[in-house]
Amino acid sequence: MNFGAVLPASVIVYDPRFVDHVPSPFHVERPDRLRAIVGRLQKEGLFDDVVRPTPASIADLERVHRPSYVDMFRQLTEGFLDPETAVHPETFEIALLSAGAVLQATRTATREGRPTIALVRPPGHHAGPDYGGGFCYLNNVAVAAADLVEEGHRVAILDFDAHHGNGTRDIFAERADVLYLSTHEYGIYPGTGPAEDVGEGEGRGFTVNIPFGAGCGDASYAAAFDSIVGPIVEAFRPDAIVMSLGVDAHYRDPLTSLTLSSPAYVDLVGRSADLAKAHCGNRFAVALEGGYHLEALSEVVAGSVGRIRDRRVDLLLTEVLDTTVRGRDPIERAKRAQRDFWNLR
Numbered sequence: 001m002n003f004g005a006v007l008p009a010s011v012i013v014y015d016p017r018f019v020d021h022v023p024s025p026f027h028v029e030r031p032d033r034l035r036a037i038v039g040r041l042q043k044e045g046l047f048d049d050v051v052r053p054t055p056a057s058i059a060d061l062e063r064v065h066r067p068s069y070v071d072m073f074r075q076l077t078e079g080f081l082d083p084e085t086a087v088h089p090e091t092f093e094i095a096l097l098s099a100g101a102v103l104q105a106t107r108t109a110t111r112e113g114r115p116t117i118a119l120v121r122p123p124g125h126h127a128g129p130d131y132g133g134g135f136c137y138l139n140n141v142a143v144a145a146a147d148l149v150e151e152g153h154r155v156a157i158l159d160f161d162a163h164h165g166n167g168t169r170d171i172f173a174e175r176a177d178v179l180y181l182s183t184h185e186y187g188i189y190p191g192t193g194p195a196e197d198v199g200e201g202e203g204r205g206f207t208v209n210i211p212f213g214a215g216c217g218d219a220s221y222a223a224a225f226d227s228i229v230g231p232i233v234e235a236f237r238p239d240a241i242v243m244s245l246g247v248d249a250h251y252r253d254p255l256t257s258l259t260l261s262s263p264a265y266v267d268l269v270g271r272s273a274d275l276a277k278a279h280c281g282n283r284f285a286v287a288l289e290g291g292y293h294l295e296a297l298s299e300v301v302a303g304s305v306g307r308i309r310d311r312r313v314d315l316l317l318t319e320v321l322d323t324t325v326r327g328r329d330p331i332e333r334a335k336r337a338q339r340d341f342w343n344l345r
Contacts, residue, residue, distance in 0.1 A: 010049065010114060010115040010116060010117060010305065010308045010309055011049050011050075011051060011105070011108050011109075011114055011115075011116040011117070012041075012047065012048075012049060012050045012051070012116075012117050012118075012119060012305070013050075013051055013052075013053050013101045013102075013104050013105045013108075013116060013117070013118040013119070013120075014034075014038070014050055014051075014052070014053075014101070014118075014119045014120075015052050015053055015097055015101065017094060017097060018031075018034055018094065018097070018098065018119070018120055018121040019031035019034050019035060019121070020090060020094060021090070021091065021094045021095075021121050021122055022088075023084070023085065023086045023088075023122075023135065024086050027084075028254070028255065028292045029121070029122065029123070029135040029290070029292070031121070032294060033121065033291065033292070033294065033297060034119060034121055036294040036295070036297060036298040037119055037288075037297060037298045037301045037302070038119070039298065040298035040299065040301070040302040041298075041301070041302050041305060043302075044302050044305075044306065044311075044313055046302060046305045046306060046309065046311065046313075051104070051108075053097060053100045053101035053103075053104045053118075054097075054100050054104065055093070055096035055097045055099075055100040056096050056097075056099035056100040056103050056138070056143055058070060060099065060100075060103060060143050060146075060147065061096075061099065061138060061143060063143065063146035063147065063150065064129065064139055064142040064143055064146050064171045065127070065129055065130070065138065065139070066129050066130045068130065069129070069130040069131065069132075073087070073092055073095075073132065073137060073138075074092050077089045081131070081132035081133050081137065082132070082133035082134070084133070084134065084135060085132055085133050085134065085135055085136065085137065087137070091122075091137065092137075094121075094122070095122055095137040095138045096138070098120040098121060098122055098123075098124065098138070098140050099124065099138045099139075099140045099143045099144075101118045101119075101120045101140070102118045102120060102124070102140035102141055102143065102144045102242075102285070102287040103140075103143055103144045103147055104118070105117065105118040105144070105285040105286070105287065106144040106145070106147065106148055106240065106242055106285040107144075107147070108285075109240060109282075109283045109284055109285040110148060110151075110153065110239070110240050110283045110285075113281050113282040113283060114282070115273055115276070115282065115284040115285070115286070115308045116284070116285045116286070117285075117286045117288075117301075117304070117305060117308075118140070118285065118286065118287045118288065119288050119301070120140060120287060120288050121288075122135060122136060122137055123135055123136050123140070123246070123288065123289040123290055124136045124137070124138055124139045124140035124141060124142070124143075124167070124244075124287070124289070125139060125140075125141060125142075125159060125161060125163075125165030125166075125167055125168045125244045125246075125289055126163070126165065126166055126167045126190060127139040127142075127167040128166065128167035128170040128171060129170060129171055131167070132167075133190075134163065134166075134189060134190060135290070136167060139167045139168060139171060140287050141157055141159075141165075141168060141242055141244050141287050142167070142168050142171045142172065144242060144285070144287070145157055145172070145178055145242055146171075148239070148240055148242075149175075149177050149178060153177075153238075153239035153240055154177050154178075154179075154236065154237065154238045154239050154240075155177070155178050155179070155238055155239065155240050155241075155242060156178075156179040156181065156233050156236055156238035156240070156241045156242070157172075157178065157179065157180045157181065157241075157242050157243075157244065158181050158229065158233075158241060158242070158243045158244070158272055159180065159181065159182040159183070159184070159243075159244040159246075159289075160183055160243065160244065160245055160246060160249065160265075160268055161182075161184065161244055161245070161246025161248060161249070161289040161290050162184055162185050162188075162246055162248040162249040162253065162255070162256040162258050162290065163184055163185070163188065163189055163190065163246065163248065163256075163290065164182055164184040164186075164190060164191075164192045164193030164209070164211075165180070165182055165184075165244055165289075166190045166192040166193070168180055168182075168244065169182070169192065169193070169197070169207055172203065172206070172207070173199050173200045173203050173207055174199065174200050174201045174202055174203040175202070175203045175206065176202050176203055176205075176206050178206065179206050179208070179232070179233070179236045179238065180199075180206065180207050180208070181207075181208040181209075181210075181228075181229060181232065181233070182208070182209050182210065183210045183212060183221065183224060183229075183249075184209070184210070184211060184212065184249075185211075185212055185213070185214065185216075185249070185256050185257060185258050186211030186212065186213065186330070187213075188255075188256060188257075193209040193211055194209060194211055195209050195210070195211055195330060195333040195334040195336075195337045196333075196337050197209050198337055198338065198341065204341065205338065205340070205341025205342065206236075206341075208228065208232060208334065208338060209334060209337075210224050210228060210229075210327075210330060210331060210334045211330050211333075211334070212258060212327045212330050213326070213327065213330065214257035214258070215257065215258075215259055215321070215322060215326050216258055216259065216322055216326045216327035216330075217249075217251060217258060217259030217260045217261065217264065217320070217321050217322030217326070218259070218260060218261055218263075218264040218320050218321075218322050218323070219320075219322045219323050219324060219325045219326070220322055220325050220326055220327030220328070220331070221249075221260060221264060221268060221327075222264070222267070223325045223327070223328070223331055224327065224331050224334075225268065225271055227331060227335065227344065227345065228331065228334055228335060228338070228344060229272075230271070230275065231342065231343070231344055231345075232338070232342050232344070233275050233279070234275070234279060235342055235343065237279065237280075238279070238280050239280050239281075239283060240276070240280055240283035240284070240285070241272060241275060241276045241280060241283065241284050241285075242284075242285050242286075242287065243269070243272055243284070243285070243286045243287065244287055244289045245269065245286050245287065245288055245289060245291075245301075245304070246288075246289035246290035246291055247265060247290065247291025247293075247296060247297045247300045247301070248290040248291045248292055249265075250262070250265065250291070250293060250296040250297075250300065250317070251296075251317070251319060251321055252293040252295065252296040252317055253291065253292055253293045253296060254292055254293060255290075255292055259321035259322050261317060261318050261319060261320055261321075262296065262299050262300050262303060262315040262316070262317040262318060263303075263315050263318055264320075265300040265303070265304070266300060266303035266304050266306075266307050266313075266315065269286065269304040269307060269308070270304070270307040270308070272284065273307070273308050284308075286304070288301070295316075295317065296317055299313075299315055299316065299317055303315050
């Protein structure tokens with residue numbers, strides 16, 4: 001694996017209170033996800049430069065969520081946003097802290113030029129202007145990106161979760177100062193994100209969807225990065241890159257049918273960090289989203305932290321199931337949909 005040039009030491013944003021979030025017994029989005037990540041980082045000697053976040057403010061939330069939704073969520077001390085997204089008395093406070101952690105990560109990355117990783121629960125990219133769901137309550141990445149826009153920055157959001165970030169898409173669909181680019185398995189929850197969805201109004205061309213099918217993995221993601229992700233990010237010229245990192249496109253994940261290996265995942269993070277180093281002053285922040293196989297999740301996160309810090313981490317889940325670019329057709333559909341906006345070959 002090519003570990004590239006040495007980057008400045010990264011920062012980890014984390015709070016032990018994130019493990020107190022328990023949507024329901026035996027829920028797949030469970031505290032053990034973060035326990036596994038922290039344990040692996042400690043084993044690798046990478047759990048340092050850790051800072052604890054402060055909660056996001058209501059004003060931070062209302063840049064991307066309607067006040068009526070924020071009020072409803074705050075007052076709903078027991079109930080459900082959807083059948084898989086339960087609310088308990090502590091949920092709002094922990095969700096505020098999760099949003100605050102990603103906000104702090106992006107501010108650190110932007111102001112100090114240090115790559116920053118926010119290890120958070122609950123995740124956020126399915127939360128839209130006036131709704132939650134899909135294990136998400138507040139859109140952590142959107143809150144952080146809107147804060148950067150408020151300061152006059154252009155932001156590229158790279159969403160590598162296996163599920164389309166419908167909430168992030170809906171929040172920024174009409175914006176030209178936020179590029180939202182998603183790779184995902186099309187046809188699974190939430191059922192959104194066709195290649196032909198390019199945004200709305202002034203935001204047309206600034207929503208980019210690469211809707212893969214089952215079985216797509218290492219070769220498909222590499223081809224998509226080479227022909228779509230890299231060229232569009234370079235042409236957009238962001239001031240900062242924020243990544244929604246879900247590790248549920250891994251071939252060991254129980255919820256999806258994508259087939260990324262651990263080295264391919266780490267390469268995605270590394271290549272994105274290299275884009276930030278080359279084009280926007282090393283302003284690169286990563287926010288944890290999904291990923292439900294504990295070994296795969298912890299291995300990819302540890303490998304990604306190691307890649308950013310130029311520290312080798314041994315990766316064991318290395319089987320390559322896509323060597324022939326199974327996602328060639330969705331890549332070509334995405335390129336056709338974007339040709340009016342970007343010079344893609």
